[in-house]
Amino acid sequence: MIDHLSRRTLLKGTLATSAGGVVMNWGDLFHGPASVAAEASPTKKRCILLWMNGGASQFETLDLKPGARTGGTFRPISTNVAGAQICELMPKIAQQMDKLAVIRSMRTSEVDHPGGIYLMHTGYRPTANVRFPEFGAIIAKYNGREATDLPNFIKVFSQADAGAGFLGPKYQPFGIGPEGSLPPFSASSQSPEVESRRYQLRSFLEETYGKVHRAETSKMHREAYEASRRLQGVRKVFDIDTEWAKHSELYGDSVFGRRCLLARRLIEEGVSFVEVSQSSYDSHADNAVWHKALVPPMEHAWAGLLVDLHQRGMLDSTLVVWMGEIGRTPNINNRAGRDHYVRSWSTALAGGGIKGGQVYGESDATGVDVKDNPVTEGDFFATIYSALGIDPKKENFAGVRPIPLAPFGSKVVAELLGS
Amino acid sequence: MTHRSDDRRLTRWPFAALVVLSFAQSAWAAPPLQDVIDNEVHAAWQREKITPSAPSSDAEFLRRVSLDIVGVIPNYDETVAFLADPSPDKRRQLIDRLLDDPRYAKHMAELWDVLLFTRNPPGSEADKREGLQNWLRQRFAENTPYDKLVRELLKAEGNSIEQGPPLYFVQYRQRPEDMTEAVTQTFLGVQLQCARCHNHPFEPWTQQDFYGMAAFLARLQIVSAGKAENQNKLMVAEKSTGDILFTGSVKDDKPGKKGDPVAPKFLIGDPLVEPPLPEGFKEVAKFEENKPPQPPVFSRKDQLAEWITRADNPYFARATANRLWAQFLGRGLAHPVDNLSDANKPSHPELLATLARELVEHQFDLKWFIRELCNSQTYQLSSAGPESDPLPRWFQQARVRPLSAEELIDSWQVATGFESSLKPDAKKKDGRFSPIDGGYMIRFFGQPNTGTGDFQGGLHEHLFLSNGPVSQLIVSSPGSLFDSILKSTAPWNERLERLFVSLLSRAPTDEERQKFSEFFSADEKMNPDRLRDAIWALMTCSEFRFNH
DSSP, X not given: OOOHHHHHHHHHHTTTOOOOOSSOOOSSTTXXXXXXXXXXXXXXXXXXXXXXXXXXXXXXXXXXXXXSTTOOSOOEEEOSSTTOEEETTOHHHHTTGGGEEEEEXXXXXXXXHHHHHHHHHHSSOOOSSOOOXXXXXXXXXXXXXXXOSSOSEEEEXXXXXXXXXXXXXXXXXXEEOTTSOOOTXXXXXXXXXXXXXXXXXXXXXXXXXXXXXXXXXXXXXXXXXXXXXXXXXXXGGGXXXXXXXXXXXXXXXXXXXXXXXXXXXHHHTTOSEEEEEEOOOOOSSOHHHHXXXXXXXXXXXXXXHHHHHHXXXXXXXXXXXXXXXXXXXXXXXXXXXXXXXXXXXXXXXXXXXXXXXXXXXXXXXXXXXXXXXXXXXXXXXXXXXXXXXXXXXXXXXXXXXXXXXXXXXXXXXXGGBOX | OOOHHHHHGGGOXXXXXXXXXXXXXXXXXXXXXXXHHHHHHHHXXXXXXXXXXXXXXXXXXXXXXXXXXXXXXXXXHHHHHHHHOOOTXXXXXXXXXXXHSHHHHHHHHHHHHHHHHOSSOSSGGGSOOHHHHHHHHHHHHTTXXXXXXXXXXXXXXXXXXXXXXXXXXXXXXXXXXXXXXXXXXXXXXXXXXXXXXXXXXXXXXXXXXXXXXXXXXXXXXXXXXXXXXXXXXXXXXXXXXXXXXXXXXXXXOOTTOXXXXXXXXXXXXXXXXXXXXOTTOOXXXXXXXTSOOOXXXXXXXXXXXXXXXXXXXXXXXXXXXXXXXXXXXXXXXXXXXXXXXXXXXXXXXXXXXXXXXXHHHTTTOHHHHHHHHHHSTTTTBXXXXXXXXXXXXXXXXXXXXXXXXXXXXXXXXXXXXXXXXXXXXXXXXXXXXXXXXXXXXXXXXXXXXXXXXXXXXXXXXXXXXXXXXXXXXSOOSTTXXXXXXXXXOSOHHHHHHHHHHHHHSSOOOHHHHHHHHHHHHTSSSOOHHHHHHHHHHHHHSHHHHEXX
16 A cells, blocks of 8 residues: 555646546645645745725825826925935825835736736636636635635635635635625524534544545544534624724724724734725826725725734735736826726735835836836746745646746846845 | 345455455456456566455445446445356456446436536636537447547537537647647647646657647637527637747746747657648638638648547547546556656556556547456455545555535435436436536535546535525325335335335445434334435445445
8 A cells, every 4th residue: 555655646647637627637636635734944934915996096095106297296205214205195104114115116917907907817818728826826726724714815805706716615715795794694593502513523424434435535524614614603703893993093984994803803813814905096097086085084094904914913914915907007097087098007015024115117208118027927926925934836737737836037126025 | 125244245355365265266368458457467566466356245346337337326226136146257247248338428428528618618608519529429329439539529520519529629728828728638638728827847749749730729719600599509610820829938038029820740750741722812801701612732630639539649548548447447558648758657567568558559448448457456355444535556456436516316216216216308408417507416426526536525515515505305295215125014124125225226234224214214104204314324324425
């Protein structure tokens, strides 16, 4: 009989793939929990994604062009980092600038929403034959805790739908609604008495079956059942009402603020990745009006989150990513809107693994092109993975095709890393 | 019940060494292929010093082979009858019966439908596929030789609704590169996708090979043939001119670079010899809608369909034999099943060669092949045993695979008697997964579904099982499992047997009898809530969730 260890080695030797197929398989399924845990960094950083759905304008947030014909209506303000200025709509973030690394030289390759949302969640462009996983699933896989009562990949009001892709159901996101509602079937539909009777009976069946049937599939099935039960015990973490009164000032009284507080609570409970999303930045008309309405509550919550994480000593171990799927055009169109633009735009990183208080890269005087240090989507994700202690060159398999976490040829932006 | 002793065999694997002897002395008058299978697999055990598990019990075999051939567990009566049947070749008879059952064609069609289209086809035109599904079902019902089936699919004649086959290409929306990747992987077990963007890193395939194959499909056009039942009828037309352009390696790609035309060339072999176009030939500017498209002067697509399915194509028969083997034995001899490259050596090379040769000699007769597989002693081993790999590499223990979404709903319906409570047209009205929403079934159980053993635990599946609509299947109508047990005045033992045989296709063990008697006897009368609990537990436990 092949023992456990040599079977793994054997599988690695034969391409380390499970079944391939036109239907995609489950990544390196046989690199079971044990080996993944051993490969993961001992620090196990976590990540919060603040997602600006529709694509926030760099000109009205992090990369102002005062005086240029492309500049728009808002003025720049100083921040707590000498020489770094951002939009006047963001006074609270301006006071947290020492924690931020702003990237003003994003150059990405999908200019429309579905493609952009896919790209900026997976690092890859959509293709017909490979289902790439979102980076939340990757972080759940490499930095997630094995024995946990909460799922490792949680999304609040997310518009992305790539999910776990070829990494398989174990890393599927747990999706929370815009107002904090849990996904379908999360709430127990049985009285505690019935639930406990069923649990006893089912556990008995699993145990007797497991005694003679040793295939690990039934073990996985059993463990997932246990996890679904444990979730019932920790559901109160999703109910932020009790804590909200204390924090509404810090986060600002907005739904996005509430979502950010929920993210902090989940991270505090050990969840490895939480996405919170705000819509709707797709300002093809009245760009300034939309940003004036959307940015202040968003930046209030963002700043509040950074302060809260910092005060709790969690910021060093929590990476906070701020981005949308695209940037917006330098030109203001005849409806006072800005359209989609990916040749030059901005994102920001803060916290775990990131050297704050800096602006990386630069766009030219009108924001039409990147002036220096362009950062592609691949570079961006390679940097995120590195900051989290995950090797971006690590490979998973879709069928027989090895897929590195960040696309082949991506560069880690070392200047962004630190602390 | 007479089969109690039978189930005790489940726990007998430590004595499996004896089986090796009995294999050698087997006096079965068996057709050659199934003997070849057992001999080759046995030889590998000896070489690898592996002890196989015991032969499966009748109950274990019945459930497994029913799920594998007709996609659903046996019902109570079928199970009782099979277990009580004293005839020595009842397993062989069962296999024959199942292969003749109309549910065989339905099951095969559903497997191939997912294989050809995945759960999320690249083009939304293929979201509804009734025409193609009917076509597949009919082909499997008639036991159309597999090479003929593939040829018809790839020639794509007719339209996507009345005939079906065109839908396969339609899903790729005139992207010959995507079609090429899919066709070579699915039917030849050759994975060219790396060579699409750069020469393959560890296989002989170059980008020229990839585009040489894509050239066969570069002239295809999707043409509308009107509407039927609110769906577009689509046809695959082919032009007589036009080439695929190859721009070189993606990393050297520059915007505006046009690329050079690549001539069609079979993957291993010669360039296609094409007759010259007649003098003064004028290409169709645009195919007319609602009319059978004018055929090309010379069809590259048909040439590809013929070449792929030729008996002497070194990949086709091997890929087919390997895929069918994996469907029933869990993992391919070369695994993953759709990768027959040199870097992915088969575990039993001689056996794979024989299977492929025999498949050609039997004109790609699928039922014959499946019959040989299922009658082998290898297939009929027990899944009880010490091996933790659900797909043991040496086939020393039966594989364990999850039920597909379709198998799961059908088996639940049979087990609970939901099916018999349905009005005849209810399924058509309420959808394939009635009474459960099909979207949920696909979302929670639809993947993985490669027809093999891939499985991962998932939290969502259990939230659904515990809190979702599964309990709607536990109906109380007359004749249902719930009703017959609740109303029964038979002794506990008999009622428990009914419960276990209906759900798990086996009698309860002594331990289970005791546990369940205690569970029910907590109340004086049979408590309907507790009966529901018990049915639910048996519907959702691992023993039900997997084919083992």
